[in-house]
Structures are given as C-alpha cells and as structure tokens.
Amino acid sequence: MIPSETLQTLERVVVRARVGAPTLPLESLIARAKQLLPTLAEAADLELPARRLLPLGPEIEASHGLVGRTAFAEAFIATLALERAPWLDGTGLPDSVLERYPAVYARLASFLMSGRDASYWVGDDAFLKDLRIVGGFSVSGAGAQDIDLVGTISKGSGLKAMVKQRDFRNGLAVLRVGGPAWFTVHTDSRYIEEFNEAGWDACYLRTADLLRVRPEVKGLVGTSWFYDPQLETISPRLLYLRKNPLSRGAFMICNGPADVHTERATRKSEARRKAYEEGKYHPACFTIVWPRAALLAWADSFQKPSAIKRQARVA
Numbered sequence: 001m002i003p004s005e006t007l008q009t010l011e012r013v014v015v016r017a018r019v020g021a022p023t024l025p026l027e028s029l030i031a032r033a034k035q036l037l038p039t040l041a042e043a044a045d046l047e048l049p050a051r052r053l054l055p056l057g058p059e060i061e062a063s064h065g066l067v068g069r070t071a072f073a074e075a076f077i078a079t080l081a082l083e084r085a086p087w088l089d090g091t092g093l094p095d096s097v098l099e100r101y102p103a104v105y106a107r108l109a110s111f112l113m114s115g116r117d118a119s120y121w122v123g124d125d126a127f128l129k130d131l132r133i134v135g136g137f138s139v140s141g142a143g144a145q146d147i148d149l150v151g152t153i154s155k156g157s158g159l160k161a162m163v164k165q166r167d168f169r170n171g172l173a174v175l176r177v178g179g180p181a182w183f184t185v186h187t188d189s190r191y192i193e194e195f196n197e198a199g200w201d202a203c204y205l206r207t208a209d210l211l212r213v214r215p216e217v218k219g220l221v222g223t224s225w226f227y228d229p230q231l232e233t234i235s236p237r238l239l240y241l242r243k244n245p246l247s248r249g250a251f252m253i254c255n256g257p258a259d260v261h262t263e264r265a266t267r268k269s270e271a272r273r274k275a276y277e278e279g280k281y282h283p284a285c286f287t288i289v290w291p292r293a294a295l296l297a298w299a300d301s302f303q304k305p306s307a308i309k310r311q312a313r314v315a
C-alpha cells in the first residue's frame with residue numbers, strides 16, 4: 001500500500017540518526033518511548049502521547065545535545081510509521097481514509113528527511129501531529145485536516161457557554177452530549193494545499209465514512225478561531241468554515257478569547273493582525289459540533305448528486 005520508495009526514505013531517516021549519533025542507544029530509547037505511549041482510550045488527551053515522551057528529552061540532551069534529541073525524534077516517528085505500514089489494511093479504516101496513506105506517508109518521509117529542525121520534539125505542533133498519525137490516534141481527512149479518532153467535548157465548555165455567553169440552548173446541548181466518543185478535526189498548517197471548501201468537504205465525507213464503521217462515535221467536533229463570525233468582514237474567504245457545517249446541521253458555542261487563539265488568528269494574515277492592533281477584531285475561539293445523524297444525512301445528500309455527475313461524465 002505504501003510505495004517502497006517512501007518506506008526506503010523512512011528507513012534512511014533511521015539510518016541517518018544511527019550514523020549521525022553513533023553512541024546514542026537508539027534501539028533502547030525507541031523501545032522505552034514505545035512503552036511510554038498511551039493506549040487509544042488514554043489518548044483522548046490530545047497532547048498526552050507527546051507529553052509522555054518528555055522525560056526522555058533531558059536525558060538525550062545531556063549526552064548528545066539537541067542534535068541527538070532531534071535525531072531520536074525523527075527516528076522514532078519514522079520507526080512507528082514503518083511498523084504501522086504493513087498493518088494499515090487490517091485497521092478497519094474505510095477505503096477513503098486508507099487511500100490517503102500513500103500521500104501522508106510520502107509527505108512525512110520528505111519532511112523527516114529534510115528535517116534537522118531542532119524544535120521537532122514535545123511542544124512542537126508538527127511533532128504532535130506526526131506522532132498522533134503514526135501512533136494510530138489520528139488519520140488524515142484531507143491535506144491539512146487530521147481527524148482524531150478518540151476526541152472529546154468537555155461538558156465544561158457547555159457550562160461556560162451558558163454562564164458567560166448566556167447561550168442556554170447550545171450550552172445545554174453540549175452538556176447533554178459532552179464527553180468522549182467524538183471525532184475531532186485538527187489543522188496541520190504544514191500542508192494547507194487543501195485548506196479550501198473542496199478540501200474540507202473531502203474531509204467531512206471521510207468523516208462520514210469513519211462514522212459508518214464506528215457506530216458508537218457521536219459526530220465531529222472542531223475548535224478554532226476560524227469559526228468566529230467576526231471573520232465575516234475581515235477574512236470573508238474563511239466564512240465557509242463556519243457556514244457549511246452550520247447549514248448542514250451542526251451547532252456552535254463560543255469558548256471566548258485566549259492568547260493562543262489571538263496568536264494563531266493573527267499569525268498568517270496581515271488583515272487580521274491590523275484589525276486586531278486597531279482594536280477592530282478581538283479573536284475568540286468557537287467549537288462547532290456536528291452530530292452524527294446530521295453529518296451522515298449531509299454526506300448522503302452530497303454523494304448522490306456527485307455520483308450522478310460522475311456517471312454522466314463516464315457516459
């Protein structure tokens with residue numbers, strides 16, 4: 001399933017670590033790191049798989065510096081990817097998700113190979129996203145969109161929406177459905193080529209396929225500054241992110257502002273940064289909740305006309 005050139009590149013990442021840091025006990029470190037990884041159930045805490053590795057960092061740095069830590073981080077991710085590759089077909093994932101793996105592995109191999117990024121470790125978003133994919137906690141929904149398989153919605157966020165935003169209807173809905181058994185969608189900013197309406201729809205369709213094979217999962221949750229209605233005037237090209245799920249049966253609550261959301265919202269856009277500095281934009285975070293039945297109903301209605309269009313093209 002994964003092309004042999006990709007697997008060979010991943011193997012070269014491991015070999016490079018061995019050659020670059022010959023005295024690093026790579027095999028025993030990798031074995032220890034694997035034991036530290038949480039189970040699927042524990043991994044509902046998004047950052048836990050990375051946090052569990054934290055104690056290894058100072059130990060490697062003390063003997064081999066940051067270069068050794070980076071070599072280990074890259075080799076560890078490459079090793080998990082290589083070990084997972086032969087088992088992908090047996091994971092029970094739908095075909096539409098499995099078909100993402102060759103591209104996902106190819107971009108991972110090329111990222112690791114071109115790496116030597118000293119921040120690639122616990123606390124770094126790229127490391128976290130890669131660890132969740134190769135650890136089997138997340139899958140790729142489309143270019144930038146990863147679907148986490150063991151997500152949660154905190155009931156506390158529903159309570160907060162009721163108390164702080166006086167949003168009783170949606171706050172109560174979150175209180176009612178909150179807890180585990182949700183897919184959550186996350187953005188990997190390294191790969192934004194499909195960060196557009198079609199890419200997000202492809203991600204939602206894969207989510208629907210995942211929901212069909214995981215009947216216990218309650219739906220899809222996304223949390224971000226980019227669902228904010230204030231973007232209507234400042235970043236209208238991002239409006240589809242909120243409007244599409246909401247018009248297809250999702251609902252939304254406001255989580256309020258925080259420094260992390262301000263930093264992310266203003267990082268890439270001059271327009272948002274300027275509006276923020278001028279006091280015209282106050283970044284806030286929102287959670288979109290798209291219940292299973294509504295998402296599946298939308299996917300069914302979406303797929304019917306597109307199937308007809310495909311047939312028409314063939315004819």
Ligand SMILES: CC(C)(COP(=O)(O)OP(=O)(O)OC[C@H]1O[C@@H](n2cnc3c(N)ncnc32)[C@H](O)[C@@H]1OP(=O)(O)O)[C@@H](O)C(=O)NCCC(=O)NCCS
Nearest residue numbers: 187189192195223224225235264265267268269270271272
């Ligand atoms: C979320 C994110 C990937 C969206 O990227 P995006 O689709 O390029 O959208 P942005 O609005 O952020 O685009 C940034 C700039 O590029 C411009 N741009 C993006 N795509 C463009 C296109 N196709 N044509 C012309 N300009 C474009 C935008 O106009 C914007 O500049 P402006 O707002 O000053 O006009 C990006 O903002 C990001 O990486 N943010 C930081 C990390 C983050 O927030 N991650 C999500 C955490 S929940």
